[in-house]
Amino acid sequence: MDKWMLIDGNSIIYRAFFAMPPLTNSAGLHTNAVFGFTTMLLKLLEEEKPTHVLVAFDAGKVTFRHEGYTEYKGGRQKTPPELSEQFPVLKELLQSFSIAQFELAGYEADDIIGTLTRMADEQGVETIVVSGDKDMLQLASDQVTIALTRKGVSEVDRYNPAEIQERYGLKPLQIIDLKGLMGDASDNIPGIPGVGEKTALKLLHEYETVEGVLAHTEDLKGKMKEKVEAHKEDAIMSKKLATIYREVPLENQTDELSYSGYDKSSLAQSFRKLEFKSLIERLDLPEAAEAEGAAAASYEIIMVDADTDRSQLKVALAQAESVYIEAYGENPHHSQLLGLAVTSGEHVYVVNYDVLTSEAGKPVREWLADDKAPKRGYDLHKAELALSWHGLAFCGTAFDVLLAAYLLDPTEANQTLNSLAARYGIPAVSSDEAVYGRGAKFKVPDAEAVARHLAAKAGAVRQLVPLQESDLANSGMDKLYYELEQPLSFVLAGMEKLGISVNAETLEELGRELEHKLVGYMTDIYRLAGMEFNINSPKQLGEVLFERLSLPVIKKTKTGYSTDAEVLEKLEPYHEIVRLILHYRQLSKLQSTYVEGLLKEIRRDTGKVHTYYRQTIAATGRLSSQFPNLQNIPIRLEEGRRIRKAFVPSEPDWLILGADYSQIELRVLAHISGDENLKEAFIHDMDIHTKTAMDVFGVSADEVDSNMRRQAKAVNFGIVYGISDFGLSNNLNITRKDASRFIEQYFEAFKGVRAYMDNIVMQARQDGYVTTLLERRRYLPEIKASNFNLRSFAERTAMNTPIQGTAADIIKLAMVRMDEELRKRNLRSRMLLQVHDELVFEVPPDELDKMKTLVPQIMEGALTLDVPLKVDVNYGVNWYETK
DNA sequence: CTCATCACG
DNA sequence: ACGTACGTGATGAGC
Numbered sequence: 001m002d003k004w005m006l007i008d009g010n011s012i013i014y015r016a017f018f019a020m021p022p023l024t025n026s027a028g029l030h031t032n033a034v035f036g037f038t039t040m041l042l043k044l045l046e047e048e049k050p051t052h053v054l055v056a057f058d059a060g061k062v063t064f065r066h067e068g069y070t071e072y073k074g075g076r077q078k079t080p081p082e083l084s085e086q087f088p089v090l091k092e093l094l095q096s097f098s099i100a101q102f103e104l105a106g107y108e109a110d111d112i113i114g115t116l117t118r119m120a121d122e123q124g125v126e127t128i129v130v131s132g133d134k135d136m137l138q139l140a141s142d143q144v145t146i147a148l149t150r151k152g153v154s155e156v157d158r159y160n161p162a163e164i165q166e167r168y169g170l171k172p173l174q175i176i177d178l179k180g181l182m183g184d185a186s187d188n189i190p191g192i193p194g195v196g197e198k199t200a201l202k203l204l205h206e207y208e209t210v211e212g213v214l215a216h217t218e219d220l221k222g223k224m225k226e227k228v229e230a231h232k233e234d235a236i237m238s239k240k241l242a243t244i245y246r247e248v249p250l251e252n253q254t255d256e257l258s259y260s261g262y263d264k265s266s267l268a269q270s271f272r273k274l275e276f277k278s279l280i281e282r283l284d285l286p287e288a289a290e291a292e293g294a295a296a297a298s299y300e301i302i303m304v305d306a307d308t309d310r311s312q313l314k315v316a317l318a319q320a321e322s323v324y325i326e327a328y329g330e331n332p333h334h335s336q337l338l339g340l341a342v343t344s345g346e347h348v349y350v351v352n353y354d355v356l357t358s359e360a361g362k363p364v365r366e367w368l369a370d371d372k373a374p375k376r377g378y379d380l381h382k383a384e385l386a387l388s389w390h391g392l393a394f395c396g397t398a399f400d401v402l403l404a405a406y407l408l409d410p411t412e413a414n415q416t417l418n419s420l421a422a423r424y425g426i427p428a429v430s431s432d433e434a435v436y437g438r439g440a441k442f443k444v445p446d447a448e449a450v451a452r453h454l455a456a457k458a459g460a461v462r463q464l465v466p467l468q469e470s471d472l473a474n475s476g477m478d479k480l481y482y483e484l485e486q487p488l489s490f491v492l493a494g495m496e497k498l499g500i501s502v503n504a505e506t507l508e509e510l511g512r513e514l515e516h517k518l519v520g521y522m523t524d525i526y527r528l529a530g531m532e533f534n535i536n537s538p539k540q541l542g543e544v545l546f547e548r549l550s551l552p553v554i555k556k557t558k559t560g561y562s563t564d565a566e567v568l569e570k571l572e573p574y575h576e577i578v579r580l581i582l583h584y585r586q587l588s589k590l591q592s593t594y595v596e597g598l599l600k601e602i603r604r605d606t607g608k609v610h611t612y613y614r615q616t617i618a619a620t621g622r623l624s625s626q627f628p629n630l631q632n633i634p635i636r637l638e639e640g641r642r643i644r645k646a647f648v649p650s651e652p653d654w655l656i657l658g659a660d661y662s663q664i665e666l667r668v669l670a671h672i673s674g675d676e677n678l679k680e681a682f683i684h685d686m687d688i689h690t691k692t693a694m695d696v697f698g699v700s701a702d703e704v705d706s707n708m709r710r711q712a713k714a715v716n717f718g719i720v721y722g723i724s725d726f727g728l729s730n731n732l733n734i735t736r737k738d739a740s741r742f743i744e745q746y747f748e749a750f751k752g753v754r755a756y757m758d759n760i761v762m763q764a765r766q767d768g769y770v771t772t773l774l775e776r777r778r779y780l781p782e783i784k785a786s787n788f789n790l791r792s793f794a795e796r797t798a799m800n801t802p803i804q805g806t807a808a809d810i811i812k813l814a815m816v817r818m819d820e821e822l823r824k825r826n827l828r829s830r831m832l833l834q835v836h837d838e839l840v841f842e843v844p845p846d847e848l849d850k851m852k853t854l855v856p857q858i859m860e861g862a863l864t865l866d867v868p869l870k871v872d873v874n875y876g877v878n879w880y881e882t883k
Numbered sequence: 884c885t886c887a888t889c890a891c892g
Numbered sequence: 893a894c895g896t897a898c899g900t901g902a903t904g905a906g907c
Contacts, residue, residue, distance in 0.1 A: 537905055538887055557887065564888060589889060593902055620899060622892085629901045632891035640890075665892090718897065727897030788894045800898045804892090808899095836892040836899085885907085892899080 004120055004257065005050035006113045008131035009057040009101065013037055013090060015132040016153045017083045025275040028781025030082040034090050035276060036153045040130075041097070042282065043154055044147070048128055052257035054116065055094055055101045056109035057087075089274070096270040097262045107248050110136060114244035117144045119254060130156065135179060135242060137164055140172040169205055180210040180239030189238045192231040194223070210239045265427040272422050299343070301455045304351045306360045316344040317367040322376045322462035324417075324454050327386030328436070328444065331627045333496070333610045335386045338444065340364070341454035343462045348455040352447060357390070365392060374398030376465050378417050378457065381489040381615060388497050401461050403485050404468040406616035407477050410778055415616060421460040424467050429460045476775045480809075484774065485615065488812050491819040491831075492613045492623075499608035499650075500630070500832045500842075503878075504599060506646040511595040514587050521584040528577040535584055538563050549575055586639065594634060594643045601628045608650065613834070620801050621776045621808040623834060631835045633879075647879035649842040657829075657848070657875040658882030659855045660838035661811065663688050664869065665720050668806045671865040672773065675752025682867035689713040695749035696742055715742050719753065720803055722796025757799050764798035772805035773863065774813075810869070811837060814862035821858055827851070840879065848875065 016036025023032035045053070094101050102112050113129055117139045120127040124143060129136055132149040140146050140161050147156040161172055170178065181200035183191020195203075207213045214236075217229050228235070264283050271280045304313065320342045329335040339352035342364075355361045367373050368387065376399040377383065384394040405412070405420050418431040435453045436442055444450065472478045526532045529548065533540040542561030545551045551574050555562040565585070571578045601609045611630040613623045625631040633647070634640025649656055661667075666688055670678040681691045693704040693712035704712075711732055718728045729739035747754040761783070764770050769779045778801045782794040811834065818831055818839065829847050833840035839859065843851050856871035863869075874882040 534905080536903090539905075559886065562887085585889080589903080592904075593890070597902070618899060622899060624900055626901065629891085632889090632901065634890060636891080660892095721896095721898040724896060726895065731897070789896080792894085792896070796897070804898065807892095838892085886905085888903085890900100890902085 002052060002125050003048065003050045004052040004116065004125055004127040005044065005048055005054070005259075006116055006127060006129045007041070007053070007055045008109045008113060008129070008133060008136065009055040009090070010109050011132040012040065012130065012149065012153065013083070013086065015149050016040070017080075017086070019151070019153045022082070025273070028785065029089065029274075030086055031089070031274050031276070033083055033086045034093060034274065035279075037090060038093065038276065038279060040149070040154045040156075041099075042279070044128075044130060044156070050128070050259060052254065053099045053259040054112075054257045055099060056112040057091075057101060057103040058108045059103040059105050093270050093274070096267045099259060099262075100257045102250075102253075104248060104250075107245070111245040111248050112250065114139055114246040115248040115250050116254070116257075117141070118246040119250075120144055128158070135175065135184075135244065138172050138175040138242075138244060140164055168201060170201070174204055174208065176239055176242045177204055177208075177210045177213075179242035180235050181213065183234075183238055184242065189241050190231070190234045191238045192227055192235050194227050199224070210235050266425065269422050269425045269427060272419075299455070299459060300347050301451060302347050302349050303451060304349050304355055304360060304364065306355075306358070308360060310363060313349065314363050314367075316347060316349060317342060317363060317373070320344045320367070320373070320375075322458050322465065324378055324458040324461055325380070325383035325387065326450070326454055326457075327379075327382050332382040332385040332612060333389060333627070335382075335389075336444075337386055337390050337392075338450055339454060341451070341458035343458045348458055350451040350454055352450070353390075356392070369393035369395055371395035376401070376461060378402050378420075378461050381493055384490070384493045385496055385612070388493070397486060397490065399465050399469070400486065400489065401464045401468060402616055403489060404464075404472055404481060407481055407485060407776065408468065408471050408475065410616075410621065410776075411619045417457050417460055421464065424464055426460050426463045429456050475777060477777065480774050480776055484809070484812055484816065487816050489615055491815055492615060494819070495831055495833070496610055496612055498830055498832065499603075499606070499610040500840075501607050501648050501650040502598060502602050502609050503646045503648050504602055504607065506648075507595050507599050507643075510642060510646070511591060511599075514591045514595060518584065518587050518591065521580050521587070525577060525580050525584060528575070528580070535581065536588065541581070545571070545575075545578075549577070551575060551578075586637070590634065590640055590643065594640070598628060598643070598646070611833075618808075619778055621772060621805040621812075622836060623808075623812075630833055641880060644880035645878050648877065651842070651844065653845055655843050655845065655848060655875045655877060656879050656882055657841045657843045657851055657855065657873065658838055658879065659841075659859055659871050659873045660835075661807070661859065662870040662872055664807045664810065664837050665803050666716060667865065667867050667869060668773075668803050668810070669720065669753065669756070670867045672802060672806065673750075673752045673756035674866070675750045675756070677750050678753060679867050685868075685870065689716060692716055692746070692749075696745040698745075711742070715746055718743070719746065720800060722799035723757075724792070724796070760802060761795050761798050764794070770798050770801050772802050772809050774806070774809040776805050776809060778805070807837065810863050811839070811859070814859040815839065817858050817862060818855070821854060825850075825854075840882070843875065 013033045017033035020032035020036040022030070023035055024030050091101060104112060110133065113136070117127055117129060120143050121141050127144045128147055129139055129144060130147045134148065136146050136148070137159055140159055142161070146159045148159065149155070150157050159167070164170060164172055168178070178200050179189065179191070181192055181195050181203060182197055183189045203213045207216055213228065214232050217225055220228060268280055268283055271283070322343045323340055325340040326338040327335040328338050337353045339350065339356060342349045351361055351364050356364055373396050375396050378400065379402040380394070380397045380400045387394045401420065402415055405415050416432060418429045421429045430453060435445060435449060472481050522535065525535060529544050531544070533544055535541060539560060541563050545563065546553050546561050551571050553561055554567045554570050565582065568578050568582050598609065603609070609628060609630070611625045612627050613625055615623060617624045634643050647656065666678070667682050670682050677695070681688055689709050689712045690701060690704050692715060693699070693708040694701060696712055696715060697708050714728060714732050718731070721727070723743055725736045725739040725743060728742065729736040732739065760770060764780050764783045768781065769777050771777050778797070780794045780798055782790040783798060785791045785794065815831065815834060822829060822831065827847055827850070829841050829843040829851050831839060831841050839855065841851065841855065852873055856873055859871045860869045876882050
C-alpha cells in the first residue's frame with residue numbers, strides 16, 4: 001500500500017526558524033531552521049513510514065494570486081537573512097535524504113500539495129500533508145490527513161474531516177469560507193473587518209458558505225449587517241485567495257516522489273557539515289570500520305609481496321592516480337613508516353614497510369624516487385621526510401590534498417583525511433583515531449586492518465584531487481598552489497632533513513649557570529614569603545602573593561588570581577619578592593624550555609636538531625615550527641639571547657648568516673593601502689617609528705625622544721594588528737582617550753591607511769573573505785555576527801590578515817627562489833631556518849661574499865611592491881652573532 | 884586534557 | 893555600551 005507524505009517546505013522552515021533558538025555551525029552558517037525541520041522530518045518518517053515523500057516550496061515572489069490582488073502577502077516582514085541563507089542548505093540536505101522537492105514558477109507550495117491531494121483522492125492513496133498553515137485543512141478527506149505543527153515544530157496535530165468537524169463544526173472545504181469571512185493578517189487577506197473566528201464560525205454554522213452569508217444579509221442585525229454589506233467584495237475575493245488551486249500541471253510526476261529511505265552515510269556527511277552532532281548519533285551509523293570494509297568492495301586490494309608480478313606492478317604504478325603513505329606518529333623525523341597504498345584503475349596496491357624495503361618493493365621505491373612519475377597524495381611533505389629518514393627518496397609531487405585543503409580554508413582545524421573526505425561527501429574513511437586509537441591506546445593494529453585503512457585513504461585522495469583542483473581554480477588560488485606552496489613544501493622538507501647543529505656543551509654550561517641562579521632566587525623567595533612553595537604553580541604563587549602577603553589583586557583569570565608578568569610588574573613597588581619572582585620566572589623558562597627542552601631534541605649522533613615546519617596550520621599563511629619550535633628562540637632579553645650561541649654551523653669554519661626583512665609588514669601596508677605618506681617614508685628609507693612619532697606628535701625629527709618613538713612603535717604595531725583604542729591603551733598603559741587621540745592623529749597623517757582599514761572591512765563583509773597579494777584567502781564568517789566581540793575580532797582579522805599574509809607570501813617566494821639559486825649556482829651554502837621575516841643559512845667562508853649579496857638580492861626581489869623591500873644581513877660564528 | 888604563562892615574529 | 897590588540901608552540905600544574 002502506498003502512502004504519500006507531502007510537506008509544505010516554506011511553512012515548516014518558517015515555523016522551525018521561529019521555534020528554535022539561534023544556532024550556527026562553526027563556519028557561522030545559521031542552522032536552527034534546518035535543524036528544526038530535520039528533527040520533525042526524522043520523526044514523521046519514523047511514524048508514518050511513507051512510500052512517497054515530497055517537500056514543496058514556493059517559487060518566486062509573484063503567483064497567480066497576485067493577478068487582481070497585488071497586495072496579496074503584502075505587509076509581510078521581509079524574510080530575515082538568517083533564514084534566507086538556510087533555504088539552499090535545506091534543499092541540499094533533502095537531496096541527502098533522497099527526498100523529492102518541487103517548486104513551480106507562479107505557484108505556491110500549497111497549490112502543489114493541493115493538486116497532489118486531489119490526485120490522491122482520485123487514486124485512493126492514503127496521504128499526510130504536513131504544514132504549519134491552517135488553510136491546509138481544506139484539503140482533508142477520507143484519504144488525506146492534515147498534520148499541523150503545534151507550538152514547536154516536532155509535534156504535530158493530525159486532522160481528518162471528523163476532527164475538523166469536532167474542532168470547528170465545519171467541513172474541510174468550509175475552511176475557505178472561514179478565511180473569506182475572517183481574513184488572514186499574515187497573508188494580507190482582508191476578510192470582513194470586525195469578523196473574527198467566533199463570528200465567522202457562527203455565520204457559517206448558519207449559512208454554510210460565504211455566498212450563503214451574503215445572500216442572507218437581510219437576516220443580520222445592526223453593525224454586523226452594515227459591515228458585511230460594505231465588504232461583500234472583500235469577502236468574495238478573500239475566499240478566492242484562500243482557495244488552494246488544485247490543477248497545477250503535475251501530470252505523471254508522482255513517480256518522482258517515491259521514497260525508499262535515506263542513505264545513512266550520505267546523510268551523516270551532511271549532518272557533519274552542519275554540525276548536527278545529536279542527529280548523527282540518532283542515525284545509529286554502522287561503525288566506520290564497517291563502512292571502510294564496505295567501500296573496499298568497490299576496488300580490489302592487492303597486497304604487494306615477493307609473488308607479485310613485477311611488470312604488472314610497474315604498469316600499475318605508471319598509471320597510478322593517487323598514493324597514501326602512512327607515517328605513523330606526529331613527528332615525521334621519528335615516525336614509523338607503516339607502508340603505502342597506490343590506486344591504479346580498479347586496484348589498490350598496498351605495500352607494507354617490510355615489502356617496501358625488500359627486493360619485492362624495488363619497483364615501488366623506484367616509482368617513489370622518480371620525479372617524472374606524478375604523485376597525488378595527502379601530506380606528502382610529511383611522507384617525504386619520513387621516507388627520507390628510512391633511506392627512501394621521494395620526488396614528483398603533483399598534488400597534495402592536505403595542502404590544497406589548507407589553501408581552500410586555512411582556518412579549518414580538522415584537516416585529517418577522514419574529515420576532509422567527509423566535507424566533500426566522500427564516505428568510508430575511518431578516522432585515524434578509530435583505527436590506531438589515541439593516547440595510551442595508540443597502537444598499530446593487524447596488517448589487514450592497516451591495509452584496508454591505507455587503501456581507503458588512497459581511494460579518498462583519488463576522489464578529492466579533481467574536486468579540489470577545480471575549487472582552487474575557481475577561487476583563483478591555483479597559481480598560489482602550484483607555483484608557491486607545492487614547490488615550497490619540497491624546499492621545507494630539505495631544510496628539515498638537513499637540520500641545524502646545536503652545541504650541547506654550550507647549552508649545558510648555560511644550564512649550570514641558570515641552575516645556580518635559580519637556586520639563589522628560590523631561597524630568597526622562600527625567605528621573603530616565610531614559607532616554601534612551588535613558585536611554578538600560579539595557584540600557589542597567587543595564594544602567597546594575594547593572601548599571605550596581601551598584595552592588591554590586579555587581574556583575575558577564570559580559575560583564580562592572575563600572576564602573569566604584566567600583573568607582577570604592577571606589583572613590583574609593593575614588595576621586593578615580586579622582582580625576584582619575575583627573574584625566577586624568566587630564568588626558569590629559559591632552563592626548562594630552551595636549555596633542557598632543546599638538549600632533548602639534539603640527535604646524539606649528528607649533534608643536530610630537526611624542526612618540522614608545518615605549512616597548513618597558520619590561518620594567515622605563515623609557517624609554524626614544531627618539535628622543537630625554532631621560531632621562538634629568545635632574542636629580546638640578553639640572558640635569553642645567549643641561547644643562540646648554541647646554534648652553530650655544521651662544518652668547521654663555516655658561518656651562520658641571518659637575513660631579515662626590515663619592517664616588512666609596514667612596507668606591505670604601504671603598498672596595499674597606497675598611502676602616499678607611508679610610501680614616501682619607505683622610499684626614503686626613513687626610520688618608520690620616528691617618522692610615525694613626528695606625524696602623530698606633530699614634531700620634527702630631532703624633537704622625537706625615545707619615549708615618543710616607543711609610543712609610535714606601539715601605534716604601528718596596533719595598526720598592523722587592526723587597531724583599537726582599548727588595545728593600544730592597554731599596551732602603552734595610557735588612557736583610552738589618549739590612545740584614541742594617537743590613533744586619530746595617525747589616521748590624519750596616513751589617510752590612505754584609514755581608507756584601507758575601512759575598505760577591507762567592507763570588502764570582507766561583502767565577499768565573506770579577505771585575500772593577500774598572492775590571492776591567499778581567509779574566510780571571516782563572523783564579520784556579520786551580531787555579537788560585538790565576534791564581529792570586532794573578525795574586523796581586526798580582516799585588517800591584519802592581508803598584511804601578515806602578504807608578508808608570509810613574500811618570504812615563501814624568497815625561499816623557493818633561494819633554493820633554486822643555491823642549486824643553480826652550485827653553492828654549498830644551505831638554507832636552514834625561517835623565522836617569519838628572517839632566513840638563516842650556514843655558509844662556507846669562501847661563499848660569504850657571494851651570499852652577502854645574493855641573499856638580500858633574492859629576498860628583496862621576491863615580489864615588486866610600490867615601496868622597496870629591505871633586507872639586513874648579518875653573520876657570525878653562531879646565531880647569536882648575526883645581529 | 885585544559886589552563887596559565889611566556890618565548891618568538 | 894559592548895571589551896581585544898595579530899599569528900604561533902612548549903612547559904608545568906593540577907584536575
